[in-house]
Amino acid sequence: MTTTTRTRARHHDRRRAAAVLACAALLSAPALGAAAAPPAAPARDGIDRRAVQRALGELTATGAQAVQVRVTDGRRQAVLTSGSAHHERRTPVPRDGRFRAGSITKTFVATVVLQLVAEGRVELDAPVSRHLPGLLPDGDRITVRMLLQHTSGLANYTALIPVDPAAVPTPAAYEQVRYQHHEARDLIALATARPLDFEPGTAWSYSNTGYLVLGELVEAVTGEPYASAVEQRVLEPLGLRGTSLPGDRVSLPAPHAHGYARIGGQVVNVTRLNPSVASSAGELVSTTADLDRFLDALLDGELLPPELLAEMKRTTEVSPAYGLGLTVAPLQCGTSVTTVYGHDGGIPGYLSTALSTEDTGERLVASLTTAADPGEFRGQVELLAEAFCG
Template identity: 40%
Template sequence: MRKRAALAVTVVVTAALGVPAAASAQPARCRLEPSAPTTLPALSATRLAAAVGDVPVAQGGLPDAEASGALAQIRGTAGCWQGTAGIGDVRTGGDVPQNGRFRIGSMTKVFTAAVALQLVAEGSLDLDGTVQQYLPGFLPADFPAITVRHVLTYTSGLNGIGVPHKTPAWFFEHRYDHWADGSQIDVTKPPSFTPGKYQRYGNVDYWMAGLLIQKVTGHSWEREVHDRIIEPLGLRGTTTPGDDPRIPGRYSHGYEATDAGWVDVSAANPSLQWSAAAIISTPQDLDRFMVALFSGRVVPPVQLDLMFTIPPGTTTYDGDQDDTNNPAAAYGMGLGAFQVGPLTVWGKTGDRPGYANAMGATRDLTRRLVFSVNTLHMGGDQPVRARQIIGAAFS
């Protein structure tokens, strides 16, 4: 299969499609059938394999024009499954490793929110305290009061610097640039709306959260995430890389499809993303983190409830003056609520060039999904492959 996969990659890069790599075998005691009574839809191995791309290319498998590879892992008492498909490394022809590392992108925000809420529980941060109080002089004097609550619920109205970091031309020129902590926040622009009035998802609030964590602890954001979450939970495949452009250990390479073929985009300095989107992790680690978080072993119950609470009466800011057409707000502190048919799944998506990922679970943890799709075109909408995996897992 490795030889066949390597041949397939060679054919893909020269403009045709070949046979995908086989999915990994199921782990011991991983059973498709539920281990406890459940009302969730039954898992279908055939449907899941097709969703992740572990079928011949001619039947919709990987690699294809959208993605080079994918992995998915489902856990919980409502059934267990895992699989991979496509090409993990063009150079060697290697498969996608089932528990390989990947850049988790904005799933980092859940880690940052958890650390901030631990500090709230400890009394080091006050949700109604202001950025101006904790970081005097950072924001211009004429800015309105922006609270920690505004920051963690994406309702501050603050603006980021706005570089096109998900476009190929910008990425290839700046992929190894260093960004100082907080330099990603544009303090020359006033908030786009009155803080607390709307919700606007983005990185800027979680860059600010990183600064607040550093200010009240006296330690780096990286150290606090490591000492409070990574080390206590034994997340051996999870790192906060700082300026290191490499992905350590085994991982599925990310590529960008260009006129000259696939270009490896796995290596990049993640300091631009920092406390909003820089972490590297694995499916097993992210599942362990979800279980610990949802179970109340990371954040105390009072603060944990805030992660599952969407600010009441808040709509999503869409930039126009007509509030009647605003979508409903969808995020608590760090976590988002996603409807899959009648089912509410709590979790977070994330993407970086070459990677589009998500982790999500039912609130009772009976079904949990972690997946990563190696996209071939950075910065687009959620890949069709990702939507197929979510649908096969939850509907």
């Protein structure tokens, strides 16, 4: 659909949207999407900023401390914010703020793995043990594709360690875990000490463990840390200067909004943490501009050859809503369906989403920081409707 056609369409009643998003975040945090959105007012320029702003206001009234969003419609973009960057005082939310993007990291890692496939250095349907002998007890039965698509059966390590502030009894206890360094191989060993959740390839279950293994795979094949490979192959070519893979760095670059949690009855600023607990499953720090640029480039074929981009987007009966590091989600817009591609992310203090239509004509990148007492996060479906159901 052309920009002109989309603009004209918005001069009619906005169609109600039911968003079905099968995105999974690092800590299984709420994603942007669900239920039905009411009609919104028409826009004169293709993006109804007032309707988007209302949706953001709903989010900050029902569980978000701060929200920043970038909506793209053709050549037009709107960058809007709501809430406060701090709990303690009223502070404007930066329009170009950094945030922890959580599991959106997985799409970057999957892109690098598929680049290695294109170079003939990795085979999608080869066993992981070919490159990482002995790392997985079932490495001869688990393929690279299964890791990328969450069909490996590997237990999810984040369910086995106290990384969610809500699961920690006191602020003092959280201080004991939030700055800990974690080695990816130790977290993999923790998960593989448990039996497989199912026979590899027979079911779908979101597993951060699989993406730690993929980080190790990239290092084994390239001879450099996975973060260096992502920087050299994705960040630098696209000029994503606001994006980083921080390793053990606990602070966020300025500017940024702060995220909070209530622990043992006290409000705790959870912005600072050691992201090595997430590593190649979710440590990415980024901006809405950078994630928008990345998703646009990826789906436009700038990073992968056509046949591998098609593999990335392809779903199966076992994995009907997830390709290879990429969520594939149908949005029911009235009588039609718009399919969007992207990923969600969650990590203490931050929830994010980056979504695009296949032709990249309509895109949405949003990040919110959590309030001390999160609620329903109302406004998320309205935001999706404004971005994709015009």
